[in-house]
Amino acid sequence: MIEEERKIVIPGEVIASGEDYLPSEGTERQGNDIIAIRYGLAEEQNRLVKVISLSGTYSARKGNVVIGECVNVTFNGWILDIGSPSNAFLPVSEFPKYVHADELEEFIKIGDIVAAKVMGVKRKSIDLSVKLRGLGRLNDGMIIKINSNKVPRVIGKGGSMINVIKDETKCNITVGQNGYVWIKGDTTEDELLAKNGILFVTENATINGLTEKLQEWFNKKNKGGKKNE
Amino acid sequence: MTTKEKTFKRPDGRKVDEIRTMSAKVGVVPNADGSAMFQFGDTIAIAAVYGPKEMHPQHSQNPATGTLRCTYNMMSFSVTERIRPGPSRRSQEISKITEWALAPALKIEQFPSTVVDVHISIIQADASTRCAGINAAAIALAHAGVPMKDLVSSVSIGKLDKQLVVDVNKDEEDWEEGEGATDMPFAFLSTQDKLTLMQLDGNITPKQYKEAMELARKAIKQVYEVQKKALKESINEEQ
Numbered sequence: 001m002i003e004e005e006r007k008i009v010i011p012g013e014v015i016a017s018g019e020d021y022l023p024s025e026g027t028e029r030q031g032n033d034i035i036a037i038r039y040g041l042a043e044e045q046n047r048l049v050k051v052i053s054l055s056g057t058y059s060a061r062k063g064n065v066v067i068g069e070c071v072n073v074t075f076n077g078w079i080l081d082i083g084s085p086s087n088a089f090l091p092v093s094e095f096p097k098y099v100h101a102d103e104l105e106e107f108i109k110i111g112d113i114v115a116a117k118v119m120g121v122k123r124k125s126i127d128l129s130v131k132l133r134g135l136g137r138l139n140d141g142m143i144i145k146i147n148s149n150k151v152p153r154v155i156g157k158g159g160s161m162i163n164v165i166k167d168e169t170k171c172n173i174t175v176g177q178n179g180y181v182w183i184k185g186d187t188t189e190d191e192l193l194a195k196n197g198i199l200f201v202t203e204n205a206t207i208n209g210l211t212e213k214l215q216e217w218f219n220k221k222n223k224g225g226k227k228n229e
Numbered sequence: 230m231t232t233k234e235k236t237f238k239r240p241d242g243r244k245v246d247e248i249r250t251m252s253a254k255v256g257v258v259p260n261a262d263g264s265a266m267f268q269f270g271d272t273i274a275i276a277a278v279y280g281p282k283e284m285h286p287q288h289s290q291n292p293a294t295g296t297l298r299c300t301y302n303m304m305s306f307s308v309t310e311r312i313r314p315g316p317s318r319r320s321q322e323i324s325k326i327t328e329w330a331l332a333p334a335l336k337i338e339q340f341p342s343t344v345v346d347v348h349i350s351i352i353q354a355d356a357s358t359r360c361a362g363i364n365a366a367a368i369a370l371a372h373a374g375v376p377m378k379d380l381v382s383s384v385s386i387g388k389l390d391k392q393l394v395v396d397v398n399k400d401e402e403d404w405e406e407g408e409g410a411t412d413m414p415f416a417f418l419s420t421q422d423k424l425t426l427m428q429l430d431g432n433i434t435p436k437q438y439k440e441a442m443e444l445a446r447k448a449i450k451q452v453y454e455v456q457k458k459a460l461k462e463s464i465n466e467e468q
Binding site for chain 2: 041124
């Protein structure tokens with residue numbers, strides 16, 4: 001039987017026994033048992049057993065918004081490095097404007113940072129699109145890299161965590177599911193404050209009630225800042 | 230020095246089936262995707278895992294499955310007399326057998342054309358370095374979030390004259406009395422009891438070989454407990 005709370009499991013460890021349970025992400029059935037095939041936290045929901053990974057490289061999923069760097073321009077699109085095992089392809093047909101075949105580099109060139117949505121994941125290729133609002137080339141601002149497994153925590157339930165940071169710093173923040181975060185504020189100080197706020201969340205990812213803690217942290221920072229003025 | 234007595238005495242006073250003090254630590258290389266340290270007494274190995282990432286050179290890519298690539302390296306200061314740094318015949322062999330010992334545990338078919346790089350560095354050597362390297366690499370792979378069926382645990386069994394001993398150290402490896410020393414590294418899939426590595430350096434009778442295998446089976450259970458503890462504690466520390 002599985003305990004109520006999440007349990008740390010290592011590969012090969014039996015999580016649950018019996019035909020009642022179904023293996024999901026990060027687990028596998030072996031005879032009568034369900035074993036973990038990844039290192040992380042085991043969780044059971046409606047008889048479905050899964051392991052939430054805490055480490056490892058990012059694996060793309062359909063619908064994810066990711067931030068990547070353009071590493072190559074081909075005749076019909078751009079290739080982006082999004083930090084997953086294989087590179088992602090952004091076809092010119094998924095660009096919101098008409099782009100002539102000779103002018104691809106005028107819109108996105110090598111080294112540019114792009115926010116894009118994952119349209120589909122095949123065995124070896126990841127297809128992207130920038131046809132939605134807020135996507136496309138990112139100008140100015142700063143990029144930081146965090147562990148992609150901690151992205152859900154940085155965003156918070158329904159965006160609660162990231163909204164605290166946005167309100168406190170008045171910055172425009174885009175969090176890519178692959179762990180790249182783009183911050184754009186009016187001043188560099190604001191951007192650095194937002195960066196430190198995000199790092200604070202990733203460092204304390206396992207604490208309960210982190211949204212309140214973050215608010216306190218910001219209050220303290222703001223007070224200190226005013227004294228200095 | 231001890232000569233042949235009724236109760237066999239090992240140079241460092243251990244029992245015949247006693248492993249040196251083991252310790253393991255996860256996350257020792259901050260820049261790697263996963264890393265670990267494993268120690269058998271004075272033998273210390275550090276493993277760092279990078280990937281899965283795109284395989285280069287491109288012609289070595291395998292579109293059917295992912296590849297595991299291991300590199301074993303002894304630091305020049307790891308032994309009493311400085312060894313020449315860089316790859317040698319010995320380190321190439323150990324890299325390859327480490328790869329073979331770890332591969333059966335991995336499930337990297339879902340990452341075609343990619344490579345998982347495992348770099349093992351021996352920072353202090355007192356025999357059984359390949360076993361320490363495999364143990365460190367197994368926990369480093371788990372820490373990197375690579376899908377695995379099981380962990381891999383490894384231990385060496387020695388034969389000093391006619392006596393079988395667990396976990397050979399340098400003094401025992403150089404045993405010269407009687408029949409001399411025989412060294413056998415073993416690696417198993419930790420919970421499934423399946424053999425993934427067995428090497429033999431020396432002479433042994435078929436009967437004693439079977440005994441050696443049983444000793445190894447028992448010993449890897451202790452190794453596994455150390456590996457398990459290291460992995461579980463690394464999350465508790467963060468909390």
